[in-house]
Amino acid sequence: MRASELFFPTLREDPSEAEIASHRLLYRAGMIRKTAGGVYTYLPLGYRVLRKIMNIVREEMDRAGGQELGLPIIQPAELWTRSGRWVVYGDEMFRLKDRHQRDFCLGPTHEEVITDVVDHDVHSYRDLPLLLYQIQNKYRDEIRPRFGLMRAREFIMKDLYSFDVDQEGMNVSYDKMYKAYSRVFDRLGLAYRVVEADSGAIGGSVSHEFVVLASTGESVVVFCDSCGYAANVEKSACVPEPRAEQEIALTLQKISTPEQKTIQEVCRFLELPSHRLVKTLVYMADEEPVAVLVRGDREINEIKLKNHLGCNFIEMADEWTVKEMVGANFGSLGPVGLKMKLYADLEVEQMTNLVCGANEDDYHYINVNPGRDFQPLAFIDIRSAQGGDLCPVCREGKLEETRGIETGHIFQLGTKYSEAMGAKFLDENGQERPMVMGCYGIGVSRVMAAAVEQNHDEHGIIWPISIAPYHVLIVPVNVNNAEQLDVAERIYAMMQEAGIEVLLDDRNERAGVKFKDADLIGIPVRVTIGSKSLQAGQVEVKKRWEKDYELVEIAQVLDTVRSIISAFA
């Protein structure tokens, strides 16, 4: 391809709306444009990247026994009513009506459709297992689309659904997908971690996330440096440190703490570390108030809390309601004498002489002791894991914390959808049974953003070779110099002949412009043809991720470039 003919409108300045690197750089590099909030057009360079990602995904799904199909994006409400999700999905679903006022939606996911398809045409255990997948646009009317492709309302996703005769079969399918996903992410050339995850609203039990590591990521994961355990902080179990030597319980005392509301303020005021304090939070769990306690330096984990309580819906009570019930504002709550359902984190049980609010504004208690001064209904694991925690599995290592971008998620669904949608089969005994399902997603467009988020510098994108729009960029410094252009054209022809994906920057632009664009669009290998080196019969070969270039004889360019590419292929 010739740059003079390629549609890649690069921008000199950052678009004002772009906050994070991937959004900014994909936009400036002429790879994406916004069409509406959370809806993007993929320009040729960007689309080439997406195709590369899709192809890697496709090859690995096929290798694992998946069969690709195409599913409708417009889906009838009837299917969603059957699964019960027409209501549950709420405002996040794009809904529309046809001319007869029949309800449809733009598919946010495809469990319903695929299960319906399988229900119609699969009836025997002989037809199972079945692994079906699609790579298509999906639609979610996000509350707040943001960060460009990272959280868009229209996005490309690969979803594979597995259908098995029983749990054991599903385990096999799940394992296949786990391995296939690992291969996909290896091939994408991205640093990632597989972590145990909460299965959330999708349902089911076992679940893993594939998280591309990036400091700007929205997911926080922890991993154990000694046993290899890794999990999303929302999922990771927390075990209390073994109790150090027991302090002597002192007498409960109420003290004045005027205007001291936050944990931070109280710490400073009393000159105590935050882990000596207890945070009291009030939730409304299905309309019923519940108070929960965690150590002052910990964060409550609402997912765990919800799971423990077994309720459908929880939210923080608002301050006004709390004031009504307790008589104190948020900053002064505490468990002592609190007349409300009370749960405490496991760690709280081990605390001695702790500090908490006195349920009276501007007062706190000190020397509070669990069991003596208050008694929760139970001590349970309801905090989020953090770096530095004891590993809950080997109980030896410390957890390290890192941020990342969730780009893949695999779930064991079980029979939730097959039962709701009636996807049953006859087993070898003629018994009718629901199929056991799994579902496995990769956010293709999100992978593109994550790749940039992880691989860029101040000048632009640094694509991993496996998903770069082109492998090689040939830059004749001055196309008005006949010799330079001639050499560039020859190398270009030679590489095309050799099947290398090559872009020739034959634009009549100044060198600076071409180099800036080259850095921005991030093609891994740059071959520069300039007058100085050309006199010695040489050209420059530069890797995008390295600062310096090497001089190479013209006759050797092809081999040099080939070996660079193959080293990463």
Next chain:
RNA sequence: CGGGGCGUGGCGCAGUUUGGUAGCGCGUCUGAUUUGGGAUCAGAAGGUCGCAGGUUCAAAUCCUGUCGCCCCGACCA
């Protein structure tokens, strides 16, 4: 949905407080000179100031409504 901010040539912005007939940089087009890290000079095109009402002799500017976008929060494969 709550809080904050912004809509002015393709992009980035000034002008709005204090109404007076729209400006800067980049980009685009023509010509010349240039050609190893976003060239220089000369010329040119391109804007119903998001949209709709209202106030006024006069509105980008003031008022009302509305649409869109961005950020924070709640939410989330």
